[in-house]
Amino acid sequence: QVQLQESGPGLVKPSETLSLTCAVSGYSISSGYYWDWIRQPPGKGLEWIGNIDHSGGTSYNPSLKSRVTMSVDTSKNQFSLRLSSVTAADTAVYYCARHGSFTMVPPRSFDYWGQGSLVTVSS
Amino acid sequence: QSALTQPPSASGSPGQSVTISCTGTSSDVGSYNYVSWYQHHPGKAPKLMIYEVNKRPSGVPDRFSGSKSGNTASLTVSGLQPEDEADYYCSSYADSPLYVFGTGTKVTVL
Numbered sequence: 001q002v003q004l005q006e007s008g009p010g011l012v013k014p015s016e017t018l019s020l021t022c023a024v025s026g027y028s029i030s031s032g033y034y035w036d037w038i039r040q041p042p043g044k045g046l047e048w049i050g051n052i053d054h055s056g057g058t059s060y061n062p063s064l065k066s067r068v069t070m071s072v073d074t075s076k077n078q079f080s081l082r083l084s085s086v087t088a089a090d091t092a093v094y095y096c097a098r099h100g101s102f103t104m105v106p107p108r109s110f111d112y113w114g115q116g117s118l119v120t121v122s123s
Numbered sequence: 124q125s126a127l128t129q130p131p132s133a134s135g136s137p138g139q140s141v142t143i144s145c146t147g148t149s150s151d152v153g154s155y156n157y158v159s160w161y162q163h164h165p166g167k168a169p170k171l172m173i174y175e176v177n178k179r180p181s182g183v184p185d186r187f188s189g190s191k192s193g194n195t196a197s198l199t200v201s202g203l204q205p206e207d208e209a210d211y212y213c214s215s216y217a218d219s220p221l222y223v224f225g226t227g228t229k230v231t232v233l
Contacts, residue, residue, distance in 0.1 A: 004168075036222075038224075045126050045212065045224055045225065045226045045227045046169075046212055046214075046224035046225075046227070047126075047224065048220055048221065048222040048223070048224065051221075059221055060220075061220040061221075062219060062220060063220070095168070095169070097169075099222075102157075106159070106171065106174035106175065106178065106180060107157065107174070107175065108155075108157040108159075108174075108175075108216045108222075109157065109159035109171055109174035109175070109214070110159070110161070110169070110171060110214070111171050111174075111180065112168075113168040113169045113170075114168060115166070115167060115168045116168070
């Protein structure tokens with residue numbers, strides 16, 4: 001059973017950098033798939049932030065690209081998100097998730113998710 | 124980027140059916156058969172219910188079905204059960220960004 005678990009500070013000050021890690025169990029990141037970050041501001045819908053593959057290749061949402069950095073640590077079977085220069089608009093529940101390429105099953109859909117980590121941006 | 128448009132709410136009595144629409148554009152729903160649907164009970168991890176427009180992952184009841192016409196996809200839940208009460212989100216592969224989500228629909232079982 002594949003499981004994902006987010007961890008990181010629940011409170012970040014404005015202008016600082018938000019950092020989250022997603023630990024994966026039940027599946028080796030090195031075996032494939034893409035590893036995503038998705039967020040949900042309070043009372044709003046989901047927003048795709050970006051993803052990373054096992055070799056460190058990334059794709060980011062253009063609206064956040066200038067502030068986002070993702071990394072992967074295959075030895076620890078985890079991947080991370082850094083979002084710089086945060087503002088109150090970045091307050092959200094952050095989810096990590098897995099999705100497959102178009103050749104995988106299920107393709108281009110998020111088949112496993114973490115339970116989410118609430119990050120509040122406030123001084 | 125614009126989110127896919129879903130109705131804020133939908134409801135039905137146990138045993139009835141409810142259909143949720145998900146309207147996008149020719150840059151996402153209209154161009155790709157990679158529409159998926161997620162069930163989200165607050166505080167829990169979202170769950171994949173439908174992928175590739177109309178396919179169900181193992182373990183998802185066949186009461187859940189999906190379809191697409193043009194720029195609009197739909198999720199139908201037949202034979203509503205109390206445990207179906209949740210938020211539902213659609214998602215589509217897209218030109219840019221790579222994935223867009225719907226605004227979300229709260230399904231209430233009366």
